[in-house]
Amino acid sequence: MNTPAFDFILLPGIRLRDDGGIPDEMLLRVNRALDVWRASGEPVIVALGADAASVGVSEAAAMKGLLTEAGVPEDLVVTEDKSFVTSENFINARAFIPPGSRLALVTSDYHMARARLLARKAGFKVKGFKARTPGGSLKRRRRILELLGIIDALCGFQNENRTRPAPVERFKRFMSRKLTGK
Numbered sequence: 001m002n003t004p005a006f007d008f009i010l011l012p013g014i015r016l017r018d019d020g021g022i023p024d025e026m027l028l029r030v031n032r033a034l035d036v037w038r039a040s041g042e043p044v045i046v047a048l049g050a051d052a053a054s055v056g057v058s059e060a061a062a063m064k065g066l067l068t069e070a071g072v073p074e075d076l077v078v079t080e081d082k083s084f085v086t087s088e089n090f091i092n093a094r095a096f097i098p099p100g101s102r103l104a105l106v107t108s109d110y111h112m113a114r115a116r117l118l119a120r121k122a123g124f125k126v127k128g129f130k131a132r133t134p135g136g137s138l139k140r141r142r143r144i145l146e147l148l149g150i151i152d153a154l155c156g157f158q159n160e161n162r163t164r165p166a167p168v169e170r171f172k173r174f175m176s177r178k179l180t181g182k
Helices: 024-039 059-069 086-093 109-121 137-154 166-180
Strands: 008-012 044-048 077-080 103-108 126-131
Touching (some): 008 109, 024 103, 024 126, 044 059, 077 086, 086 109, 109 137
Parallel strands (some): 008 044, 008 103, 044 077
16 A cells, blocks of 8 residues: 555544444444554544443444554553544544645445545545445445535534434435434
8 A cells, every 4th residue: 555644543433232232333433543553654633433332332442452452652642532423533533633624534435425424524634545335225225315414514414513404304304203213
């Protein structure tokens, strides 16, 4: 891998399983981040994500554990565990990242377009590295949700202090339930 040096790697989380277990997709993201980390001068990894599953551990903390078990020094992993959605991930990450830093973004392949868009909106210029996820019905559903998320972001509904109109919010919740079964 011919990877330039980075100062930071942004690593958005993904919801932990209801039992607190690590989903396979989180492992794919962490493994891809490890590849980028090793190839790019061992920058600081910013693990992002709150305890969205309410299991007592944040996505960021779970990823930090995986990263340190794989050999990343603990002082090279920063956790941001207050954010529940991608837009908040990047807004909150601004506290850790000085302007002008060279940034890599590691996330799932289907999530990359929206993540890059939201990173730009938060003021970051990133180089993306995709974690390849297996195909199948789950990935198809997540791609549709990501498309809706991109539309949402382009309409400005993922900006700070901006809420969706009630009909749009109802449609988004309906589609989310339809696609995720929750």
